[in-house]
Amino acid sequence: MENGKKTLLSGIQPSGDLHLGNYLGAIKNWAELSDQFECYWFMADMHTITVRQNPADLRRRTLTQIATYIACGLDPEKNTIFVQSHVPAHAELGWVLDCYTMFGELSRMTQFKDKSAKNADNINAGLFTYPCLMAADILLYQPDFVPVGEDQKQHVEICRDVANRFNHVYGDVFTVPEPYIPKTGARVMSLNAPESKMSKSGPDGCVFMMEKPEDIMRKFKRAVTDSDTERCVRYAPQEKPGVANLMSIYSAVTGKSFDEIEREFDGKGYGAFKPVVGEAVVELLRPIREETERLLADKAYLENVYRAGAERAGYIANKTLRKVYKKVGFLPR
Ligand code: TYM
Numbered sequence: 001m002e003n004g005k006k007t008l009l010s011g012i013q014p015s016g017d018l019h020l021g022n023y024l025g026a027i028k029n030w031a032e033l034s035d036q037f038e039c040y041w042f043m044a045d046m047h048t049i050t051v052r053q054n055p056a057d058l059r060r061r062t063l064t065q066i067a068t069y070i071a072c073g074l075d076p077e078k079n080t081i082f083v084q085s086h087v088p089a090h091a092e093l094g095w096v097l098d099c100y101t102m103f104g105e106l107s108r109m110t111q112f113k114d115k116s117a118k119n120a121d122n123i124n125a126g127l128f129t130y131p132c133l134m135a136a137d138i139l140l141y142q143p144d145f146v147p148v149g150e151d152q153k154q155h156v157e158i159c160r161d162v163a164n165r166f167n168h169v170y171g172d173v174f175t176v177p178e179p180y181i182p183k184t185g186a187r188v189m190s191l192n193a194p195e196s197k198m199s200k201s202g203p204d205g206c207v208f209m210m211e212k213p214e215d216i217m218r219k220f221k222r223a224v225t226d227s228d229t230e231r232c233v234r235y236a237p238q239e240k241p242g243v244a245n246l247m248s249i250y251s252a253v254t255g256k257s258f259d260e261i262e263r264e265f266d267g268k269g270y271g272a273f274k275p276v277v278g279e280a281v282v283e284l285l286r287p288i289r290e291e292t293e294r295l296l297a298d299k300a301y302l303e304n305v306y307r308a309g310a311e312r313a314g315y316i317a318n319k320t321l322r323k324v325y326k327k328v329g330f331l332p333r
Contacts, residue, residue, distance in 0.1 A: 008037040008180070009143040011044040011084065014061040015051065016200030018068055020207040020281065023288075024185030024252045025149025031073035033147060033180075039079040040141050040313060041069055046084045046091065047134070050127040051119055064292065066302055068209060071291035082309030084137065089317035093136035094129075096324055101132045101162050110154055118201070135159035138177055140317040145180040150187040151197060153179050170327040174320075185252035189245040191223040210289050213282040220246075220278030225270040233265035233273050243270065250277045253284050 010030060012022055030041060043062045062083060069081055084090050106112065106128055116123040126133075138146055138159050146156050156179035163174040188198045190205030198206050205223075207216050226240040235258040237244040247261050256264070265273050295302060326332065 005038045006144040009040040009141045011042040013044045013048045014065045015048040018209045021188040021198040027072045029182045043083045067292045067295035071288045076305045080312045082313040086310035087314045089321045094133040097132040131158045135162045139174045140320045142175040143177045147180040194241040194245045217278045253280045
């Protein structure tokens with residue numbers, strides 16, 4: 001970057017309401033990093049249509065996501081906040097990268113396997129080539145790091161492979177980015193099924209960022225803990241995955257280490273522990289929810305943010321796209 005700062009980029013699909021996993025695995029870290037880096041944060045709306053969406057819900061969630069990014073501390077004056085479909089270069093580079101990504105490597109992607117199992121009646125080509133569009137999202141902005149939760153690491157790795165392959169043929173066109181995975185919160189598990197990751201597809205075990213405090217508390221009080229006889233708060237992810245998940249959430253929210261948490265709940269059972277974690281999450285999300293609601297009431301402001309964002313993002317993205325088009329041999333316009 002011209003200002004000497006390293007660059008970060010990441011996005012979230014507005015395919016469901018944002019949840020605690022998205023916050024602890026991604027947005028919280030973005031906000032912490034955003035002062036030291038040149039940052040691009042976007043709404044990955046083009047990715048969502050690999051699965052059927054209700055158009056009105058998609059529009060509502062995309063706008064809510066923009067408001068939430070800002071409410072989480074991403075200042076639009078200092079960060080480029082934009083909607084993926086507003087920057088055509090994503091689709092354009094996506095096509096080029098389709099032609100530099102192998103069928104075999106796409107077939108091995110975990111997300112493709114999971115989503116095609118869940119949507120057996122709609123295993124479309126977009127679902128299959130999803131990683132190429134994601135690689136385009138990333139490589140257009142030449143970022144040094146891509147801050148994501150653990151589940152997206154494989155996608156950043158295929159992006160690196162594709163970038164290296166392209167660079168090998170045409171010289172150093174793309175910066176090859178590193179995934180940046182947080183130390184705590186990288187894999188938040190479902191509250192009622194701690195063997196699966198927290199996601200919108202398991203709503204009973206998922207805490208949504210805009211959810212009412214009483215609903216959040218109810219989910220935490222009902223969280224599955226483990227049926228061991230010891231019943232003490234101890235970090236043992238293999239034996240006690242439910243308790244380990246609650247400890248990880250509590251640690252990510254409060255900054256306390258597992259040792260400190262064990263000491264805090266020494267001699268107390270799971271019944272005492274669960275509501276304390278719930279309260280900590282409620283208090284973490286309360287100001288974010290209130291600020292998101294306030295921002296959503298000002299549509300004109302949000303429109304200004306995403307229009308300015310698309311303009312800034314488009315300028316950088318088109319520079320990379322022009323370079324790529326030239327390298328592959330397209331006639332200049
Ligand atoms: P998505 O929309 O599924 O998730 C967005 C971010 O939230 C993180 N995350 C979690 N972290 C911890 N625990 C969980 N239970 C949890 N659930 C989700 C994800 O790791 C991710 O960081 N393909 C991407 C979106 C995307 C993208 C990109 C990301 C499209 N283009 C370019 C980075 C760069 C996705 O589906 O994430």
